[in-house]
Amino acid sequence: MRARDENKEIAIRQKAVEMIVKEGLDGLSMQKLAKAAGVSPATIYIYYKDRDDLIIQLALYASEKLTCTSLENFNPEMSFEEGMKLQWRNRARFFTENPTEMLFVEQIKHSQHYERFVEANKGHFKEVMTKFTRNAIKNKELIELPFEAYWSVAFGPLYQLIKFHSQGHSYANKEFHLTDELMMETLQLVLKALKP
Amino acid sequence: MRARDENKEIAIRQKAVEMIVKEGLDGLSMQKLAKAAGVSPATIYIYYKDRDDLIIQLALYASEKLTCTSLENFNPEMSFEEGMKLQWRNRARFFTENPTEMLFVEQIKHSQHYERFVEANKGHFKEVMTKFTRNAIKNKELIELPFEAYWSVAFGPLYQLIKFHSQGHSYANKEFHLTDELMMETLQLVLKALKP
DNA sequence: AAAATAAATGAACATTCATTCATTTAATAA
DNA sequence: TTATTAAATGAATGAATGTTCATTTATTTT
DSSP, X not given: OOOOOHHHHHHHHHHHHHHHHHHOGGGOOHHHHHHHHTSOHHHHHHHXXXXXXXXXXXXXXXXXXXXXXXXXXXXXXXXXXXXXXXXHHHHHHHHHHOHHHHHHXXXXXXXXXXXXXXXXXXXXXXXXXXXXXXXXXXXXXXXXXXXXXXXXXXXXXXXXXXXXXXXXXXXXTEEOOOOHHHHHHHHHHHHHHHOO | OOOOOHHHHHHHHHHHHHHHHHHOGGGOXXXXXXXXXXXXXXXXXXXXXXXXXXXXXXXXXXXXXXXXXXXTTOOTTSOHHHHHHHHHHHHHHHXXXXXXXXXXXXXXXXXXXXXXXXXXXXXXXXXXXXXXXXXXXXXXXXXXXXXXXXXXXXXXXXXXXXXXXXXXXXXXXXXXXXOHHHHHHHHHHHHHHHOO
16 A cells, blocks of 8 residues: 655645645635645545635645644633633634634635535534633623524624735725734723623 | 617626626626627627627726715715715615626626726725714714724625625525614624714 | 565646637617 | 716626645545
């Protein structure tokens, strides 16, 4: 038996994500990807069933990486403020360290692939976050409200800030950069909203 | 001179947006679009320079429609709470009445086309919103903070809620539907965050 | 060293792609 | 009515697409 060359797998994944972020989902061609990864087109089909499978697998992989990073040092028993601060920082750090992958996940989330993507995404993470919010409610650190409303207020602003940053948004001719300071300032507003 | 058939233009636009939302940017082919719109492929090129131009023009058109709707009955001199409530309701209404177009804009916003898209989007709207926030700050209804932070807290949650709704998100086996009541409840949280 | 296995390949496949062009159609201006 | 103009067309183009397959290569097992 001949073993799979891990470098090839990584090259395919990396180049594919790069291509999609740079040229869009419609800019990803199997043959161009093969060339960019230094691999035969047929090789890609050893790793992935077809083009759609490639895209979804990559999205799941990247998303799991993000989820994993967001849970680093996290504990559902943490105080609400501490837990939220850690989640925000972990997510922002993932973005700083993997901007391309983050943009890729966001792109997939807003594409026609989202449905299959979200289906496969019901894992450990939801469980932990449920515990976290339940605990916070019990401790009167968080108001009671539907999970989706909580999530929207808790993380919607962070993702919007990241989007502004990654797109080099400018307002009144001043370019926007997301600093840890501004992030924590914004988080304080979010906490104010969510505390009883 | 022969006049352009407006119905054809509308059919092209509508079918293109539908196709993109349903099958993604990589699912949009000029020939399929022509067939769906009941038009010759060559006709599309009378209205649009090429495929990319088509996509961007459509995105700009839809986005302007959204912007316009969001400003209906809006006045930058309004009280902060009233103004925010109106913006949320207007945006939510646009989504309810034009779900496909809304999803389309969101998809483009998160695609490689965003840059060209945002460049052409610096119009009347920003001016009005700047007046609105300045006025609210002056009246001590809104804390002072960078525009991007304000926007993130003010509208990030709404867009996240809309996303949950449009994707038929479910939590604890309960499907999520965005009601006006929950929307207004969430808005109250956002206002709590943004008020001095 | 030989056999066995699966990874890896490059050429090839039929399709589909975006776009063009010579021609026709319809509406206005003369 | 006739001339003029641009909209609209359908067929055609060559390039690029996703995927397959017979073959080769590298590694492990016997």
